[in-house]
Amino acid sequence: MLGANVWRRIVGVDKQTVIEDVDVDEEPDAVVVHVRPRRSTKRRCGRCGVRAPGYDRGEGRRRWRALDLGTVMCFVEADSPRVNCPEHGPTVAQVPWARHGAGHTKDFDDQVAWLVTHSPKSTVAELMRVAWRTVGAVIARVVADGRAAHDPFEGLVRIGIDEISYKRGHRYLTVVVDHDSGRLVWAAVGRDKKTLESFFDLLGDERCKKIRIVTADGATWIEDVVKARCANATLCIDSFHVVQWATEALDEVRREVWNEARSKGMRAYAKELKGCRFALWRNPEDLTERQEAKLSWIARENGRLYRAYLLKEQLRLAIRRKGIISLTMLDTWLAWAARSRIPAFVELARKVRRHLAGIEAAMMNDVSNALIESTNTKLRVLHRMAFGFAKPEHLIALALLDRGGYCPALPGRSAPALAALG
Ligand SMILES: [Zn+2]
Numbered sequence: 001m002l003g004a005n006v007w008r009r010i011v012g013v014d015k016q017t018v019i020e021d022v023d024v025d026e027e028p029d030a031v032v033v034h035v036r037p038r039r040s041t042k043r044r045c046g047r048c049g050v051r052a053p054g055y056d057r058g059e060g061r062r063r064w065r066a067l068d069l070g071t072v073m074c075f076v077e078a079d080s081p082r083v084n085c086p087e088h089g090p091t092v093a094q095v096p097w098a099r100h101g102a103g104h105t106k107d108f109d110d111q112v113a114w115l116v117t118h119s120p121k122s123t124v125a126e127l128m129r130v131a132w133r134t135v136g137a138v139i140a141r142v143v144a145d146g147r148a149a150h151d152p153f154e155g156l157v158r159i160g161i162d163e164i165s166y167k168r169g170h171r172y173l174t175v176v177v178d179h180d181s182g183r184l185v186w187a188a189v190g191r192d193k194k195t196l197e198s199f200f201d202l203l204g205d206e207r208c209k210k211i212r213i214v215t216a217d218g219a220t221w222i223e224d225v226v227k228a229r230c231a232n233a234t235l236c237i238d239s240f241h242v243v244q245w246a247t248e249a250l251d252e253v254r255r256e257v258w259n260e261a262r263s264k265g266m267r268a269y270a271k272e273l274k275g276c277r278f279a280l281w282r283n284p285e286d287l288t289e290r291q292e293a294k295l296s297w298i299a300r301e302n303g304r305l306y307r308a309y310l311l312k313e314q315l316r317l318a319i320r321r322k323g324i325i326s327l328t329m330l331d332t333w334l335a336w337a338a339r340s341r342i343p344a345f346v347e348l349a350r351k352v353r354r355h356l357a358g359i360e361a362a363m364m365n366d367v368s369n370a371l372i373e374s375t376n377t378k379l380r381v382l383h384r385m386a387f388g389f390a391k392p393e394h395l396i397a398l399a400l401l402d403r404g405g406y407c408p409a410l411p412g413r414s415a416p417a418l419a420a421l422g
Pocket of ligand 1: 045046047048049050085087088089091284
């Protein structure tokens with residue numbers, strides 16, 4: 001038999017683990033490494049790590065999946081007694097090779113977590129021979145570990161708060177990003193005062209006082225909580241959200257024009273209008289030649305829709321600039337929109353006026369909207385990936401893993417404390 005040192009290296013455990021024996025199990029075809037924790041690490045609560053008296057033998061011997069050895073599966077096998085923790089009661093004792101409640105070794109968990117952020121889900125499940133449901137629980141453990149290792153709210157000064165829909169718009173997550181580090185720092189199920197208050201509860205009074213800028217979408221439930229909790233914060237409205245409002249107003253006009261055309265029996269015209277959606281949505285600098293042609297068609301054929309388009313573009317340009325010039329542009333825009341006689345934009349002008357203080361604060365404080373926008377887009381992709389996970393908490397873990405910098409290094413490679421964002 002190989003020496004214990006070699007086997008420790010192979011299964012990725014440290015000196016806290018004693019290798020007792022290695023054999024091969026025919027069913028399943030796997031190498032089984034029999035281990036026990038060294039005496040000094042024995043009898044600690046699996047949840048808090050505090051020393052505790054023994055309780056019982058628990059479920060007796062059990063196995064943890066380790067990384068494959070070449071092409072063959074590998075398991076670590078050991079007793080899993082319970083201890084009687086003063087705080088947690090009878091709890092499975094801590095083991096040095098796996099996280100609490102895990103069916104896999106730490107290295108196995110870490111490799112799954114790394115793969116999840118670097119490859120398609122089918123690859124992860126096939127390569128690692130795990131069910132996709134299991135992956136949700138694995139990354140939740142990895143992220144919890146990472147967050148316990150250092151303060152996830154350290155140094156927060158400028159934050160963004162947003163809501164993101166999932167389950168086809170029936171459920172929402174409230175998310176908090178750090179404008180300075182670019183990281184997602186927190187997310188929870190729900191979009192109401194109570195949900196957001198639980199974030200500020202975690203942050204604590206001292207750190208709440210250090211928050212200087214909060215960007216959001218103008219929702220009163222966010223503003224009320226921020227005003228009550230962050231005495232030194234200026235509320236800003238992300239330009240991303242203002243552009244979204246304008247895009248929605250434009251879409252309303254497009255639908256009206258289209259419905260009019262249909263009701264008048266102008267079928268070909270209506271069809272042409274329907275195909276204009278993306279040309280109207282996109283930033284002019286990104287338009288394809290065909291979309292440019294569509295836009296000139298609109299300019300020729302429908303003055304109202306084209307004016308609505310120009311109004312959207314003008315607002316976008318005004319609020320994406322910084323400083324005094326942009327404020328002047330915004331004033332001009334407000335006057336134009338108010339007398340445009342396009343109800344959706346007259347209404348939008350009113351909304352912008354209502355939120356003017358927050359919009360101007362964002363322009364003067366130079367907070368980039370890019371972070372909220374990219375987080376928003378990325379979380380939509382992650383949401384599709386999380387399909388099949390058992391709990392929304394697993395979607396949150398996936399989001400934090402990818403956007404919060406909690407992706408671990410591959411086992412055996414070194415990594416910075418917080419991974420860089422891709
Ligand atoms: Zn405990």
